Amino acid sequence: MQNRDWLAQVQEEIIEPDLPICDPHHHLWDRNGSRYLLHELLEDVDTGHNVVSTVFVECDSMFNVDVPKHLAPVGETEFVQGVAAMSSSGQYGNCRAAAGIVSFADLTLGEGVREVLQAHVDASPNRFRGIRHAAGWHASDDIKNSHSNPIEHQLLQDDFMAGFKVLGEMGLSFDAWFYHCQMDDFVQLARANPEVNIILDHFGGPLGIGPYDGKQDEVYEAWQEGVAPLEGCTNVTFKLGGINMKVNGFGWHQRSKPATSDELVDKTARYYDYCIDTFGADRCMFESNFPVDRESVSYPVLWNAFKKMAQNRSAEEKDQLFRKTAEQVYRL
Secondary structure, three states: OOOHHHHOOOOOOOOOOOOEEEEEEEOOEEEOOEEEOHHHHHHHHOOOOEEEEEEEEOOOOOOOOOOOHHHOOHHHHHHHHHHHHHHHOOOOOOOEEEEEEEEOOOHHHHHHHHHHHHHHHHHOOOOEEEEEOOOOOOOOOOOOOOOOOOOOOHHHOHHHHHHHHHHHHOOOEEEEOOOHHHHHHHHHHHHHOOOOOEEEHHHHOOOOOHHHOOOHHHHHHHHHHHHHHHHHOOOEEEEEOOOOOHHHOOOHHHOOOOOOHHHHHHHHHHHHHHHHHHHOHHHEEEOOOEOOHHHOOOHHHHHHHHHHHOOOOOHHHHHHHHHHHHHHHOOO
């Protein structure tokens, strides 16, 4: 895999190697010279931490070109269902990869999204749990919009909201991905749909590039103010991770040597601490966001950082943060 030698410069002893982990957020793909399939995932997972299961999250991978466009995303579910079946054979170790599957369906189809969602269910009746329709949008040319090509205020569009209702009616979950400056829209969406199981990915995308470059403290304060109203939205759970991407502005990928777990804790722990203290461990789960965060940090170092941030939590809280919340939310 790319940057293997660079990441290998930092080696750490694994903290609490027996602690069971469900990694609730990773991708699988083979495109543009970048390959991250089961073997590559396991190369990261099998580095010392006790990862017992994972959840796949959509990444525009293996869409089916032989069906109508709105049904093409079902190809991703079919693809990952096959990978999960390989893992379930037991031939690749004890970790059950893609025990839960989160795919894509275009919620702007409104009522028409029901056909797509049912096709996902049919393709993976035992693992498909819901969808993510990414909504990251920003006016700055320095900030790339989400791969789903959203418009401004996507989360509050009438057609999107209509599709969201269908999601709730079918008992499926919604993973949310956007930027921190869109938090108000998300709060409105969550409040309007208390019956839908909603998962907030990557802390709600605190930005650190473009107009936010060098403004980490200002961004944190704005993020904290934006996310606080979600305390009353008990249908929302939080993925703690995915904050080491280029878009977050810490610049880990630009260094001659990657970050240590202590450095990750030093720069990012306040986000984790705030969420756990405010929303509780039963609404929070650590996530790897691999291989995207792999551009900045290795898998063992990342989970060491998580364990250091949770070191003063009770055994029950740790079990929630590392395994139980994810298993409950995704019904594994």
